[in-house]
Amino acid sequence: MNREEIIETLKTIIEPYSEDAAALADIDENTDFIKDLKINSANLVDIVLDVEEKFNIEIDNDSMAKMLTVKATTEIIAQKLEEHAGQ
Amino acid sequence: MTTEEILDQLPYGKPFLFVDELLHVNENGAKGTYTYAKDLAFYMGHFKNHPVTPAVILTETMAQIGLVCLGIYLLKGIGTDQNISIAMTSNAVDFLKPVAPGEQVTVTSEKVYFRFNKLSCKVKMENAAGEVVCKGNISGMLIPKENG
Numbered sequence: 001m002n003r004e005e006i007i008e009t010l011k012t013i014i015e016p017y018s019e020d021a022a023a024l025a026d027i028d029e030n031t032d033f034i035k036d037l038k039i040n041s042a043n044l045v046d047i048v049l050d051v052e053e054k055f056n057i058e059i060d061n062d063s064m065a066k067m068l069t070v071k072a073t074t075e076i077i078a079q080k081l082e083e084h085a086g087q
Numbered sequence: 088m089t090t091e092e093i094l095d096q097l098p099y100g101k102p103f104l105f106v107d108e109l110l111h112v113n114e115n116g117a118k119g120t121y122t123y124a125k126d127l128a129f130y131m132g133h134f135k136n137h138p139v140t141p142a143v144i145l146t147e148t149m150a151q152i153g154l155v156c157l158g159i160y161l162l163k164g165i166g167t168d169q170n171i172s173i174a175m176t177s178n179a180v181d182f183l184k185p186v187a188p189g190e191q192v193t194v195t196s197e198k199v200y201f202r203f204n205k206l207s208c209k210v211k212m213e214n215a216a217g218e219v220v221c222k223g224n225i226s227g228m229l230i231p232k233e234n235g
Contacts (some may be wrong), residue, residue: 040173040176041204041205042176042177042205042228043176045202045203048199048200048202048203
């Protein structure tokens with residue numbers, strides 16, 4: 001799965017958690033979940049749990065703390081998928 | 088951690104404490120009771136001349152026993168002794184039967200997940216006859232405070 005595919009999948013995960021249709025339409029690498037999409041910390045947890053399920057990976061506390069933007073989240077997903085592939 | 092220690096840690100006070108007794112708690116869930124005293128203030132207006140326990144109070148009772156008592160237990164279990172900030176973040180509850188003034192209810196919760204400080208539980212409330220009066224899912228954030 002390449003970065004673009006990860007971002008596309010991520011968009012479908014994020015969509016139900018934001019009320020801001022305009023910001024959702026403009027999602028790119030620099031989108032910040034809390035500042036741009038107005039997602040609260042409780043829904044951020046749900047997004048991370050959905051990411052785990054959708055990509056079949058496990059997110060630890062340190063990774064979770066970094067997952068505040070689309071870019072950081074995509075990087076973590078890509079890294080976890082690579083670790084998975086190497087096993 | 089004993090059930091008394093958990094009750095001592097609850098951040099609620101009268102008139103908004105809805106836990107009398109914590110019967111048991113382990114890492115998978117909690118069970119406790121509360122009796123709605125007949126003279127609770129909200130019965131005067133909910134409803135005029137026809138007192139019924141408000142659904143929002145039933146939900147709060149389920150959250151205090153099922154989620155907050157369990158959450159305090161779980162956070163101690165992972166080795167923190169700080170105070171805890173609490174916020175209910177979502178609930179979806181079905182109300183099946185009314186609860187009259189003076190009734191005792193028993194709340195039982197089952198942990199769905201506790202990840203990244205978010206606790207999600209399946210919770211049910213039963214009356215003294217053992218009938219389910221309400222049930223649903225409640226979630227909240229439990230964040231240990233830095234300067235307890």
